[in-house]
Amino acid sequence: MLKSTLSALGGRPRALDGVLEQAGQIILGKDHEIRLAVACLLANGHLLIEDLPGMGKTTLAHTLARLLGLQFSRIQFTSDLLPADITGVSIFERDKSEFRFLPGPVFAQLVLADEINRATPKTQSALLEAMEEGQVTAEGQTRLLPTPFFVIATQNPAHQIGTFPLPESQLDRFLMRLELGYPDRTAERALLSAGGQRARVEQLSPMLLANELPGLQSEAAAIHAAGPLIDYVQALVEATRHNPAFQHGLSPRAGLALLAAARAWAWLAGRDMVLPDDVQAVLPAVARHRLRSAQGGGYALAEDIAALMRSVAIP
Amino acid sequence: MSTPARDALDRHATPWLFATALATTAPHALHQPTWLSALSGAVLLWAAWLWWKDRRLPGRWLIVLMVAGGCAGILLEFRSLFGRDAGVAMLVMFMSMKLLEVRSRRDGMVAITLGYFLLLTHYLYSQSIPTGLWLLATMWLVTATLVRLQGGPASPPRDSLRHAGVLCLQAIPFMLVLYLLFPRISGPLWGLPLDAHSGKTGLSETMSPGSIAELVQSADIAFRVRFDGPLPPKQKLYWRGPVMEQFDGITWQPYKGRYRTPQLAPVSPPVSYETTLEAHGQRWLLALDAPTGLPAETSLNGTLTAASREAINERRRFRLSASLDYRFNTSEEAAVLRRNLALPAERNPRTRQLAREWQAGNPPEAIIAKALTLFASEFTYTLRPPLLGRDGVDDFLFNGKRGFCEHYAAAFVVLMRGAGIPARIVGGYQGGEFNPLDGYLVVRQSDAHAWAEVWLEGRGWVRVDPTAAVSPSRIETGIADALDLGEPLPALIQWRADWVRTLRYRWEAINNAWNQNILGYDPLRQRELLARLGLPDADWRSLATALGLACSLIVAGLMAWALYRRPERDPVVRLWQQALRHLARRKVDCAPWETPLDVARRVREQCPELAVTFQPVVDAYLVARYGKSDQALKTLRDAVAQLR
Numbered sequence: 001m002l003k004s005t006l007s008a009l010g011g012r013p014r015a016l017d018g019v020l021e022q023a024g025q026i027i028l029g030k031d032h033e034i035r036l037a038v039a040c041l042l043a044n045g046h047l048l049i050e051d052l053p054g055m056g057k058t059t060l061a062h063t064l065a066r067l068l069g070l071q072f073s074r075i076q077f078t079s080d081l082l083p084a085d086i087t088g089v090s091i092f093e094r095d096k097s098e099f100r101f102l103p104g105p106v107f108a109q110l111v112l113a114d115e116i117n118r119a120t121p122k123t124q125s126a127l128l129e130a131m132e133e134g135q136v137t138a139e140g141q142t143r144l145l146p147t148p149f150f151v152i153a154t155q156n157p158a159h160q161i162g163t164f165p166l167p168e169s170q171l172d173r174f175l176m177r178l179e180l181g182y183p184d185r186t187a188e189r190a191l192l193s194a195g196g197q198r199a200r201v202e203q204l205s206p207m208l209l210a211n212e213l214p215g216l217q218s219e220a221a222a223i224h225a226a227g228p229l230i231d232y233v234q235a236l237v238e239a240t241r242h243n244p245a246f247q248h249g250l251s252p253r254a255g256l257a258l259l260a261a262a263r264a265w266a267w268l269a270g271r272d273m274v275l276p277d278d279v280q281a282v283l284p285a286v287a288r289h290r291l292r293s294a295q296g297g298g299y300a301l302a303e304d305i306a307a308l309m310r311s312v313a314i315p
Numbered sequence: 316m317s318t319p320a321r322d323a324l325d326r327h328a329t330p331w332l333f334a335t336a337l338a339t340t341a342p343h344a345l346h347q348p349t350w351l352s353a354l355s356g357a358v359l360l361w362a363a364w365l366w367w368k369d370r371r372l373p374g375r376w377l378i379v380l381m382v383a384g385g386c387a388g389i390l391l392e393f394r395s396l397f398g399r400d401a402g403v404a405m406l407v408m409f410m411s412m413k414l415l416e417v418r419s420r421r422d423g424m425v426a427i428t429l430g431y432f433l434l435l436t437h438y439l440y441s442q443s444i445p446t447g448l449w450l451l452a453t454m455w456l457v458t459a460t461l462v463r464l465q466g467g468p469a470s471p472p473r474d475s476l477r478h479a480g481v482l483c484l485q486a487i488p489f490m491l492v493l494y495l496l497f498p499r500i501s502g503p504l505w506g507l508p509l510d511a512h513s514g515k516t517g518l519s520e521t522m523s524p525g526s527i528a529e530l531v532q533s534a535d536i537a538f539r540v541r542f543d544g545p546l547p548p549k550q551k552l553y554w555r556g557p558v559m560e561q562f563d564g565i566t567w568q569p570y571k572g573r574y575r576t577p578q579l580a581p582v583s584p585p586v587s588y589e590t591t592l593e594a595h596g597q598r599w600l601l602a603l604d605a606p607t608g609l610p611a612e613t614s615l616n617g618t619l620t621a622a623s624r625e626a627i628n629e630r631r632r633f634r635l636s637a638s639l640d641y642r643f644n645t646s647e648e649a650a651v652l653r654r655n656l657a658l659p660a661e662r663n664p665r666t667r668q669l670a671r672e673w674q675a676g677n678p679p680e681a682i683i684a685k686a687l688t689l690f691a692s693e694f695t696y697t698l699r700p701p702l703l704g705r706d707g708v709d710d711f712l713f714n715g716k717r718g719f720c721e722h723y724a725a726a727f728v729v730l731m732r733g734a735g736i737p738a739r740i741v742g743g744y745q746g747g748e749f750n751p752l753d754g755y756l757v758v759r760q761s762d763a764h765a766w767a768e769v770w771l772e773g774r775g776w777v778r779v780d781p782t783a784a785v786s787p788s789r790i791e792t793g794i795a796d797a798l799d800l801g802e803p804l805p806a807l808i809q810w811r812a813d814w815v816r817t818l819r820y821r822w823e824a825i826n827n828a829w830n831q832n833i834l835g836y837d838p839l840r841q842r843e844l845l846a847r848l849g850l851p852d853a854d855w856r857s858l859a860t861a862l863g864l865a866c867s868l869i870v871a872g873l874m875a876w877a878l879y880r881r882p883e884r885d886p887v888v889r890l891w892q893q894a895l896r897h898l899a900r901r902k903v904d905c906a907p908w909e910t911p912l913d914v915a916r917r918v919r920e921q922c923p924e925l926a927v928t929f930q931p932v933v934d935a936y937l938v939a940r941y942g943k944s945d946q947a948l949k950t951l952r953d954a955v956a957q958l959r
Contacts, residue, residue, distance in 0.1 A: 226940065226942065226943075272942070273943065275912065275941055276910040276911075277913070311908070313907035
């Protein structure tokens with residue numbers, strides 16, 4: 001029945017279905033999160049995955065890099081990591097008698113910033129600046145990063161010892177924030193019987209050509225969002241500003257992020273228009289880390305986001 | 316002083332405030348002192364100039380200084396800061412000066428509130444139709460300014476005006492209900508402070524040469540009369556005011572002492588009529604001679620003048636009847652007769668000499684006839700008599716021979732008293748103008764008149780109008796015909812062209828209808844109306860209940876209208892609502908926050924037999940509402956039709 005709906009709504013071949021399917025075989029039982037992660041990359045946004053150690057954060061990042069055919073690098077953040085360790089350093093070559101810039105690990109299409117909240121704020125901000133500007137300034141010289149450029153950052157929950165939680169202004173740079181959560185019984189059973197999945201990641205073959213992704217991104221960005229749909233996004237954003245469950249409301253940038261994410265989600269579903277369902281699907285991932293719960297001051301609670309959705313009528 | 320950006324007034328909102336200030340204060344220039352109008356005009360111009368040049372507004376201390384100066388001026392002018400005139404003057408001044416300090420939206424709101432209040436103050440001066448229309452338009456403007464201030468810079472002027480217009484139109488039902496049902500207090504529609512009654516035109520209680528001639532130059536309406544039967548002949552329309560018996564050589568005054576009850580014997584059958592008196596600040600009703608039937612709270616004094624218990628300070632309506640032919644006090648007290656024979660010694664010797672000559676051997680009727688013949692032969696009726704000296708009546712009778720009704724009446728009474736006939740002066744109005752359009756007789760200040768009354772043995776007090784002998788047309792057709800062109804009469808009275816007269820009749824008829832029906836809606840009429848609506852003996856409780864009920868009905872009506880109208884806007888939404896109602900009848904209830912796909916899922920779960928026909932509705936609705944296709948509306952309409 002859903003198939004018929006989608007075809008009626010202008011369905012077309014879904015280029016990324018293969019990516020979703022393959023990733024689903026690596027990260028078991030997390031289809032929704034995988035789809036969100038792909039939508040995030042498709043909307044040209046950075047992704048923050050936050051969960052306890054051992055939940056498959058790194059595996060997900062690695063899998064996506066492989067499947068999307070992106071050049072991949074990984075930075076393990078530690079408390080003694082320096083900005084130059086990310087951006088790169090110039091070294092003196094004695095035989096040529098000159099300095100040569102050795103690009104750091106940030107010069108890759110997909111950067112996995114592992115446990116970002118273990119580094120000092122100074123180092124964190126070096127990466128976040130690269131995320132925002134798409135370029136790196138090292139030793140007085142500005143160098144462009146490759147395109148596409150994604151950061152998938154993982155972090156452990158902030159209450160763990162030895163972490164520097166990201167400030168709100170930097171959290172806002174991530175289009176989405178995901179929690180993977182524990183797998184369900186069947187998925188966990190399959191995981192246990194199949195053994196670790198890390199090794200299988202290396203065997204994955206890319207589903208896209210290296211330069212194919214930007215075209216898909218611009219297709220997704222052109223998905224039609226009708227007036228009533230924009231009304232809906234606006235109503236949701238406005239509702240966060242008057243909702244006592246949150247310390248403050250969503251910014252205009254968050255509204256744009258919500259619409260972009262919903263477009264990517266609609267594109268993934270093979271539709272040529274955005275539906276309120278798309279907005280609802282991405283809303284928790286886009287909004288929760290941008291809001292502060294009025295109780296406790298942490299991220300907005302999932303229940304509050306659900307209540308928020310129930311408070312806004314579909315236009 | 317810094318203003319938070321959110322509250323800052325955008326530059327293009329200020330002209331709205333100027334328009335509001337101008338429209339609400341300008342009409343007060345008609346009656347307030349010139350210096351005040353000039354001051355507020357100058358302040359407004361200054362503020363407008365500052366706005367135009369985008370200059371800084373003056374500092375607070377300067378405005379405080381100006382307000383203090385203005386208050387001092389008002390205090391000097393009116394001797395008070397309270398009361399109608401001083402209060403309104405203060406408001407006008409505040410309004411203009413407020414515009415020198417509009418920085419934030421809050422300041423704008425203060426100016427608008429002041430504007431609304433100023434609107435009301437105009438009704439303290441005039442309740443005429445033009446005033447009403449002007450204030451209606453001004454209210455629209457002030458409301459549009461309010462809308463503009465709330466709407467922000469993005470809203471074009473036309474939108475503000477349209478929005479305000481809709482608001483005003485929606486207020487009309489409330490206005491009507493409040494007007495009809497709000498418990499009335501007996502009194503005018505607009506209760507006035509005490510100082511409002513100064514400067515009322517009308518007949519004065521005393522008479523001296525020139526006092527009526529001055530009054531006659533006003534075209535103001537004194538009262539309107541509607542007869543139950545046909546209009547009596549014009550020469551019998553004498554509207555009786557004060558009766559003046561005491562003469563000091565120049566001024567005539569009423570006797571303030573006691574009289575006995577008048578003895579009135581009607582000769583002709585009574586005619587009844589309704590009179591609507593304009594405020595004139597005195598107690599008399601100006602009843603038609605001789606009053607036989609009087610309303611409650613009024614009485615007849617010893618000289619047959621009908622008077623109300625209180626001064627008439629607002630427009631009042633009375634029902635009266637009169638007997639046009641009558642006998643009045645055929646037997647009179649000796650004291651009264653003595654009083655009406657008295658003349659100041661050493662004044663007007665020639666007149667008294669002439670009267671004594673006439674008295675010799677002649678009966679009173681012959682003496683009266685002699686006097687009237689004298690007037691008819693050599694005298695001229697004019698509003699511009701020559702100045703009179705110490706012996707005014709002598710001057711008039713033997714030198715000037717030109718005068719107005721008060722001259723003739725005074726000279727006649729002096730002659731009669733000199734000849735031993737008790738005589739006195741009656742002030743009032745004579746005649747009136749019949750408006751064929753609404754059947755009202757309009758009596759103006761220009762119809763003010765003075766005539767004489769003599770007491771004859773066996774006949775009592777008899778009216779003699781010497782003016783009728785000089786200028787019969789004054790009594791038969793009216794003052795405009797009696798005077799030559801060029802006399803200082805108001806143009807309104809003088810114009811004799813037919814079309815002007817017709818226009819004037821029409822306008823007066825409309826005005827009269829306004830006065831009678833709108834402004835004259837008093838507790839009595841309210842009771843009548845409520846009785847007709849099936850609410851006899853309505854007290855304030857039932858009125859309040861009816862008021863509340865009517866207002867709730869209007870609110871409900873407006874809300875129903877708004878709710879009914881909204882889905883009309885988009886046929887796609889209307890069709891979807893229709894489909895949802897169809898689901899609700901099948902006990903599939905959907906929350907407003909559920910998306911169409913949620914609804915489809917719910918139908919599949921709760922009502923699977925409906926899913927096949929409902930799915931196309933969802934598909935078509937999604938395309939029509941969220942897609943780019945233009946043809947989807949028809950698909951949706953067909954799909955919804957399939958639901959039946």
